[in-house]
């Protein structure tokens with residue numbers, strides 16, 4: 224939706240008055256105008272698996288079309304408890320530990336509403352998913368930013384680290400929440416067990432909780448030299464009672480338009496999230512929840528999750544190889560479906576008042592014909608200079624689209 228200044232007397236509420244449109248809306252529109260291969264926004268351009276589509280069609284035909292149970296359809300919360308119980312190493316109660324949300328995005332919003340009072344501080348690690356600060360601001364909280372920093376040049380995602388002293392210094396008596404994202408968008412970093420234990424130690428010493436956004440949980444790319452493993456911070460000692468873990472059917476089953484997500488937490492936390500959720504969407508689409516329940520059961524039985532990771536590993540390698548060949552120094556992602564790369568060698572004019580990463584991504588979209596996303600919206604203004612020479616591509620696209628993007632990149636930059 225475009226912003227408008229139609230009525231001079233209209234004044235929006237303060238909680239939204241600082242918001243523009245998202246970077247994704249802007250660059251997807253630009254990609255469409257220029258017929259660019261859209262490696263900007265992270266939505267799969269390939270078909271969702273037949274088994275989940277058929278399950279949704281059957282649920283609609285069976286007239287499962289009225290309001291769902293507010294905290295989640297019984298079949299879905301049961302399927303989630305069955306899947307995640309062993310992963311968390313504890314029995315999950317489908318009735319009290321799980322809230323089904325309108326995508327992980329509502330899970331983030333509802334959790335922040337449930338935990339953050341005006342004036343509370345929320346630690347956000349940069350680069351962040353852009354709904355985190357918006358959710359904190361709408362709750363009247365204060366974001367406190369701590370950037371990941373490259374440890375050495377030319378390394379992979381694992382070489383971007385959180386300075387633990389810097390993180391420790393960000394905690395104050397007002398810290399109420401830390402938002403973590405692993406595997407991470409846009410760096411593709413997968414936090415190690417050691418890093419997560421260091422974060423957990425700081426959290427245990429405070430009055431804070433963790434919101435762990437794990438929507439890319441099945442997209443990790445271990446290899447012999449790099450034993451990447453997705454560790455759930457809720458499984459570390461003393462962290463179950465302090466952690467809300469989020470997941471997303473949109474990411475896992477390539478149905479981002481369905482907006483089915485979930486929050487898993489100890490009963491008092493889940494109750495607080497439910498208390499907010501019941502007044503946000505109240506319920507989430509019934510037949511789609513029924514379809515996700517069936518899909519989760521089937522995926523557990525037929526190895527779908529491992530297949531998904533391998534499928535994305537192939538796409539990561541395809542895009543990484545070409546970016547490396549043309550000298551854009553990509554950060555090799557250990558997880559998620561994004562790649563950050565270095566645009567320093569490109570001589571792109573930047574108009575006064577424009578950000579360099581925006582100018583470069585517009586240039587990629589208009590002149591190369593491949594849409595990219597500028598990463599500065601994933602940083603607070605004081606840290607946006609860190610992104611001047613960075614741009615983001617996604618590889619959740621067909622091999623045909625990735626190959627066409629590679630052809631255009633090589634034609635212009637090779």
Ligand SMILES: Cc1ncc(COP(=O)(O)O)c(C=O)c1O
Nearest residue numbers: 326327328352408438471473484
């Ligand atoms: C880190 C992260 N969290 C949450 C979401 C949103 O998930 P959903 O589509 O389920 O709302 C995204 C989507 O891009 C994301 O990258």
